[in-house]
Amino acid sequence: MNKLVYPYQKSLYFHNSLANIIEHPGRYVQVEWQPTPMFSVSLREVHEQLLQLLKESQLSKVLSDNQMMPAIMPHDQDWLATDWAPRAVQESGYRYCAIINSHDVYNRLATTDLVHRVRGSVALRVSHFQDYDSAARWLLSSTMV
Template identity: 30%
Template sequence: MLPFIGVRIYFENPVGRILEHPQGYAVVEFHAGKRNLSELQAFLRHAGQLLQRRSWNKLLGDQRLMNLFTPEESQWIVNYWLTRSNQGSDVYGAVILPHDVFARLSVSQVVSEAKAAAMTYRMFDSEEMAQEWLMQLP
């Protein structure tokens, strides 16, 4: 990630860390390495809680170092964001794609399955472009 002035760490576990960006969005950074499902669930629930607490509707997902999602993780992620759609809050996600080709494929699959969710995704190769898109949103 680029260094951010005024960014505060909201949550961190072996899956990654969640940051509060001073311009009104959550930064969700995935760490490299293996994950277990319960840690991933806690991680993404905290991201959702941050959005809800701050009344934010934008997040930047930095998945550059991430390993591919397992089928179980993919299914849980899709179901989690679909559940959020029932809460009436649309979320915009700028996703920085993983370096690993197989991880990219698993992210693309999750995004295509989550299209019906309350989350609008755009995928980017660079952090700068992802941030620029987020800042254009209301």
């Protein structure tokens, strides 16, 4: 997909009705979730495109801005925990995820549950934040021990 250049060296890699995936070259990938109904096909499309960008760019860090993200359905949580996250860690070297918490309480509950499930099975460090600047600072200062 052709990249559209954002200000400050950001590039829009992919977008659909559910999210924008933005590359910060040499730094991290940002996912901006939109306040739109959550459909499995759209969620999975976003994550497969995210995985593709992680592989292409050789980046290991993701900033997921979940502020406007709706709740994730249980079957999609299962897919993320048992299929997508293990593949992303194994195939692309995905290692860090900074999550800006959602305003939707059901999304926060689902995300917390998902993070607990993933932590036990893959080498992925996840932290939750209330704002973009804190999340970005954590990502940029993170290195695997």
